[in-house]
Amino acid sequence: MTVNRTYPDEPAGTFPRPSRTITDKEGREIQIRATEPDDRDALVEMYTAFDPSDRAQGIPPVKEYAIDNWLDTVLAEDCLNVIAWDGEEAVGHSMLVPDNADAYELAIFVLHTYQGAGIGTELLKTLLGHVQEHDIETVWLTVERWNEPAIELYKKVGFEVCGAESFEIEMSIRLR
Amino acid sequence: MNVLLGHDGSEGSWDAFHQTLERAAVAGDDVTIAIYDDTAVDATPEEIEQQVESELDAYEVDVEIRHIDGHVGGMLVEMVDSENFDRLVISGGKRSTLGKIRLGSVAEFVVLNSETPVTLVR
Numbered sequence: 001m002t003v004n005r006t007y008p009d010e011p012a013g014t015f016p017r018p019s020r021t022i023t024d025k026e027g028r029e030i031q032i033r034a035t036e037p038d039d040r041d042a043l044v045e046m047y048t049a050f051d052p053s054d055r056a057q058g059i060p061p062v063k064e065y066a067i068d069n070w071l072d073t074v075l076a077e078d079c080l081n082v083i084a085w086d087g088e089e090a091v092g093h094s095m096l097v098p099d100n101a102d103a104y105e106l107a108i109f110v111l112h113t114y115q116g117a118g119i120g121t122e123l124l125k126t127l128l129g130h131v132q133e134h135d136i137e138t139v140w141l142t143v144e145r146w147n148e149p150a151i152e153l154y155k156k157v158g159f160e161v162c163g164a165e166s167f168e169i170e171m172s173i174r175l176r
Numbered sequence: 177m178n179v180l181l182g183h184d185g186s187e188g189s190w191d192a193f194h195q196t197l198e199r200a201a202v203a204g205d206d207v208t209i210a211i212y213d214d215t216a217v218d219a220t221p222e223e224i225e226q227q228v229e230s231e232l233d234a235y236e237v238d239v240e241i242r243h244i245d246g247h248v249g250g251m252l253v254e255m256v257d258s259e260n261f262d263r264l265v266i267s268g269g270k271r272s273t274l275g276k277i278r279l280g281s282v283a284e285f286v287v288l289n290s291e292t293p294v295t296l297v298r
Contacts (some may be wrong), residue, residue, distance in 0.1 A: 057276035057278065058271065058275065058276060058277035059274075059275040059276055061275075064219045070275050073273065073274070073275060074274060074275070095274070097272075097273050098273065099272055099273045099274070100273060105272055105273065105274045105276075107274055107275075107276065142272075142276055142278065147188055151254040157180070162188065164282065166279065166284055167278075167279055167284055169277075
């Protein structure tokens with residue numbers, strides 16, 4: 001892990017707080033809200049249905065017990081999570097997890113049948129709004145260098161590339 | 177098969193070590209272990225060699241031990257491609273707390289640059 005990570009000098013703007021409802025490009029009403037304890041089963045369902053080709057750097061895991069273990073980590077009390085809902089179905093999930101170096105790593109997943117409808121952008125913005133509510137200043141992530149749609153999405157909301165010397169591009173954002 | 181194993185004393189390296197030796201014992205592979213220092217690992221190359229020697233007692237395999245330093249990825253690729261090796265085995269890939277895997281620089285270098293097949297253990 002990069003310890004001397006750089007972050008942008010200027011904070012990105014203010015992001016929308018959860019909960020909120022958006023209409024996606026397909027006309028679906030999508031509710032985006034912070035995770036509640038009861039949401040776990042819906043996430044297990046979402047990740048069990050997840051398209052393997054949409055996995056990134058080994059997550060989400062494939063087997064159900066591994067999904068379960070992974071959700072234990074990312075839903076822990078010191079993490080921040082928001083979920084996008086189409087009715088009762090979880091269709092997107094973005095998470096912020098403290099690493100062991102006093103920094104925060106972000107990841108986002110959208111179910112393949114809901115991609116390309118603008119949900120990822122709004123979900124990501126809402127997580128960043130939730131992060132601002134918790135007074136966290138900086139966030140980082142990694143993304144595979146061939147995943148251009150994701151890189152574009154991160155740039156659009158204010159992430160900047162801070163490391164590109166390995167297979168993955170590292171990006172960071174300042175929130176306040 | 178003539179196998180070169182890169183070993184930096186990390187947990188992953190020990191996994192790769194045991195997998196390689198278990199296979200070698202059955203298949204009759206020749207194994208060369210290249211030991212190198214990783215700043216993220218506490219053990220010195222000498223300590224790694226001592227432990228390798230003692231763990232080798234469990235396997236009936238002839239092993240040659242070497243030490244490399246400098247640009248480790250480059251050294252491994254040069255060794256495996258210029259000598260008579262059939263395979264390079266290396267560990268690499270750590271997960272962040274969130275769960276994403278990132279390859280270490282040595283693993284990434286050899287996967288990209290070796291002309292000999294590479295087995296990545298993680």
